[in-house]
Amino acid sequence: MSERTISVNYLARVEGEGALRVRIHDRSVEEVELRIFEPPRFFEAFLRGRGYAEAPDITARICGICPVAYQMSACHAMERALGMTVEGPIRELRRLLYCGEWIESHALHIYLLHAPDFLGYPDAIRLAEHHPEAVKHGLELKKAGNALMRLLGGREIHPINVRVGGFYRCPSREELDGMRPSLEAALALAEETARFVAGFDFPDFELPYEFVSLRHPSEYPMNEGDLVSSRGLRIPQDRFEEAFEEVQVPHSHALQAVRKGGGSYLVGPLARYALNHDRLSPRAKAVAGELGLPPVVTNPYRSIVVRAIEIVYACEEALRIIDQYRPPGAPSVPAPPLTAPVSGAATTEAPRGILFHRYRLEPPGTIVDARIVAPTSQNQKRIEDDLRELVARSLDLDQEALTFACERAIRNHDPCISCATHFLNLELVRD
Template identity: 40%
Template sequence: MGRGAKIEIDYLARVEGETALTVELDGAPLLQLKIFEPPRFFEGFLVGRKYNEVGDIVSRICGICPISHMTTAILAVEKATGIQVSEQTTVLRHLLAVSQIVASHLVHLYTLAMPDYYGYPGITGMLERFPDEMARFIRMKNVMNHLSGLIGGRPLHPVTHLPGGFTSIPHPDEFGGVLEELRSIRADAEQAVRDVVDFQLPEFFAPCENVALNTENRYSFNEGRIVSDRGLDISVDDYDAHFKEWEVPYAFAKQSAIAGRNIFRVGALARLSNKFDELADRTKSLAHEVCAGLREPNHNPFNNNLAQSLEIVEGIEQCIGILESRVFEEEEIDASPEPGAGGAATEAPRGLLYHWYRINRKGVVEQAKIVTPTAHNFLVIERDLKELVSERRDLDRGKLRLLCEQLVRAYDPCFSCSVH
């Protein structure tokens, strides 16, 4: 390859948000993920807003994971202001989180990632060749949206969720209806895992620390300690003491690292690497059957696709389990905020998400901090790209370029979130 060889992707399509990518191939590859998504300054204008507006506002950070931002912010506000919630609220939040994670994974796998593996520019051209896959995708997506919408009022930017709980609870019959629908897509979900296996994901070894929220005996998303497969185990309250964030000149997103530790990864693959044993039996047996070898901490970032597909199965099983065993009742929201500061972390579809707020005696936000999964993954995406390019630099330029795009998409990054 000649001097000055370079791969430039000036606008990465089929990801959420706007970014460009420059890879210089001479010598040690120089790599920059130029996230030019315009900043919207959420942490700036949240200052001065009321504690009970925060959830509604931050849900607008992201159109794929609004529920994650909303829930994390509300958990952080509750932590800061000492608002307590019922056990029912926690269960509903879990359902809401799972419904969105499954929907988000579906969107990523079928419309953002899949075209890469079959040589299409996008989903529009694929409808004719993959009618079954597309029908399956839309069936599952509709059911998950139905569940999010039932609890939240609407699937995108829900309205019922406030500090203290939910303003209204759906009628048991409505939950019954969605339970039937969930049962009807079980087979579809298992097929989704096989669809992803059919992608024939590239082999690539890029080890790093896998970081996720973890609770004992449960594959949870909204609670737990921050752990890793290399021994990290900290309380969410200590997040700021361990995680550092800084600005880079070529991107509006910030980079993030854990003090005193090596590079790390968050997301579905990181969750699976930490919590495989907590999966439902059905998901576990499917994982063994269809994708043996994913069990151990996995170091192929392309396998994030596979991990997402397994979480689709897991999520649907969890929703069915909860809806079969519970009845939800109307309850009053009792929220009287005290001044204070506090943070919360959840597992968004793309990984660890952190919100922190300080709220004054008027219930007004004085300071806000938001660190998104893609900010957590920023460094590792660049590192993996560098290694991929060094390893395969003799590949045809077009193929290498596609491989780079596939790698970035495998992380399912959300650049709108990362800049916010």
């Protein structure tokens, strides 16, 4: 009889504070716990009693890495509650802002957090000593995404220009044209990035994921589309709660989402790509083809290649939007007065996967109830399942090697732990 424990007290190169504990007994994996000890941050409670117009700025503070995602889901949920429709150039500018965040966040993960694992370095600084060009490319790409966020949002972290109904100020044609050179350079760098990371050595590790993402009739999904899964789910995106539920577990300050009556599922780049490969832009599709990347990727280590393909997409899409842009007459759609209680929900695609918001409002515009389900809360259980499978297959590794393998497996999914601990599920306690 033998007992073995793998523990990592503070996971590095992930956003936020998490730890890992695996217990193995007699060559069988007894327990896998992704412990999230980042302190709970009561955002849903703070939102109660605030005006609906305050939600985009307040929820942005859940995550410094993907604030635009929070602003987008909050705006769409409020607009649905208020019966507002936002179309034309304002809709396009939102998509352009999201492109900026995808580019920035994916470049950060690929070069600064994930690539060091494949190349054997503890971080990008030491990686830069031997691969200076690669790290410089990563920083250039990230900078191009940030420049887009700064132009449209005012700043890269917690943008100030997003409001329910649209923006405070829309850019001129000339301002957007000014972005073109850096985006064209970024597109070339993104293609190079995809080729660079596709050459990494990938462990043989295919998993039977249930992928969940949005799917739009014509676009690679960001702000709109139905909620779909690789096992046949298809529901309107505001009805997330019909198919998914969150459960509380003792070892974590974040709730874990599961499919109702089912198990874990995966959101994020692998899911979006698998469910929307046919919606990619021409160059993104061509690069994926050139690299022999199949339309469905089930090896989590290869998520680094899929992220690179999504950067190619985001650069190409940003250039398309800039080409077609005509400034709108007004920077935002006015909100109608609220005379009766209403509710509204929306899901958008954060860089790490679907982000659900639901609000209930009362006149004159006060939030009385809020619910937010972040991508990492949804992937948490799936990450534990990945680890269970990985440890079962790797029992012969020594302690140090197995511990490192587990940390790598977690970083494959780019978890954002700060996001995951925003929660307070008011619904849970009412029954």
